[in-house]
Amino acid sequence: MKRLISMNKLNNFSIISSLLDNDFYKFTMQNAVIKLFPFAKAEYEFINRGKHSFPKNFDKILKENLNRMAYLKLSSEERIYLEKYCPYLDSSYLDFLNKYQYNPKEVNIYQNGKNIKMNIEGLWSSTILWEVPLMAIISELYYKLTGAKRISDKKIVILTKEKLKKYKKLKVKIGEYGTRRRYSYQVHKLVLKILIEEGSPFFIGSSNVHLSHFFSIKPIGTQGHEWIMFHAAKHGFKKADRIAMENWLNIYKGKLGIALSDTYTSSVFFKNFNKKLSETFKGVRHDSGNPLFFTQETIKHYKKFQINPIKKKIIFSDNLDPCKVSYISSFCQKKINPFFGIGTNFTNDVGVPSMNIVIKMVKAIPEKNWISVVKLSNVEEKSTGKKNMIFLAKKILHL
Known part of the structure; x- marks a missing residue:
């Protein structure tokens, strides 16, 4: 019963309350994307590296939070801040950001037992902002729903x-x-x-x-x-x-x-x-x-x-x-x-184990067709993408 009450409370609680609650490099990349690749499409995938077990109905509460993000808009005060502190983001991009809204239909979430699967798909210029706030929501919800107690x-x-x-x-x-x-x-x-x-x-x-x-x-x-x-x-x-x-x-x-x-x-x-x-x-x-x-x-x-x-x-x-x-x-x-x-x-150094999760681009349409993308990294465990594509990339790069 306690868990049900906490879930009901969480259904009325928004973790992300500002369009700008995101990492700065997402906005700098979005600016570059709309100028150079406005018609490119992308697909991202959630990777549960830490094999975390998600509680029942986690997907439903996560979706509720995503749906609320559709109402986030850049405020006039936030735009003035960006104009003052980030002059390399020009007025044409800020005009774009003024009209930007998250589209929850771009995000597909499935829960199978204690496992969560998620992918994001759409125009790169639109989907690029999802990664960081999504991970922040997953992390905060996970700690709340599993009852993880932090230090004071x-x-x-x-x-x-x-x-x-x-x-x-x-x-x-x-x-x-x-x-x-x-x-x-x-x-x-x-x-x-x-x-x-x-x-x-x-x-x-x-x-x-x-x-x-x-x-x-x-x-x-x-x-x-x-x-x-x-x-x-x-x-x-x-x-x-x-x-x-x-x-x-x-x-x-x-x-x-x-x-x-x-x-x-x-x-x-x-x-x-x-x-x-x-x-x-x-x-x-x-x-x-x-x-x-x-x-x-x-x-x-x-x-x-x-x-x-x-x-x-x-x-x-x-x-x-x-x-x-x-x-x-x-x-x-x-x-x-x-x-x-x-x-x-x-x-997240607060007395509980930190989550090991990532969301990575897995496919892109630079021109006409979907192409699998990979990241190789300098260490094997940080590489992402399909195994056959990783093998091909290593072969081409003589790694």
């Missing part, structure tokens, strides 16, 4: 301050990237409040646009793997990184200049990261594999083109905590500038 707000504040103390001692630049696997919106907001109030001058911002608006700070982020995955469907695996970067430059003219390095492994990325691109982009993002080896390879790559690595950045974003940040920053010292995007360790 007071303990979260103490824990966050302790981490900040360590980062300040290391004198490293850190950002918060934790929307998609947060314990809850409330925890996310609390943690970000502490980071803003006590993180200066080392805290550089949050990837969450809605909370950045709430706290009047600039959002951070550039692009995700799907940008490059789509380019592979359109241009092939060998050239995908290079053409994706060139198109990014055409849209942003050097702004938001961090290149993502591991969609088809870093070794393939560096082959595409030619002198012009290496000079123009401000740095690279590391999201999988050995961070120290990647740092060495990045420095070596820059030196090959007579580019001083100390003028470039590496944004590390792979499952970070104070211990990992400490040894990475120590290794980078006086060689290259490290920045750290910390996600789950900020927004």
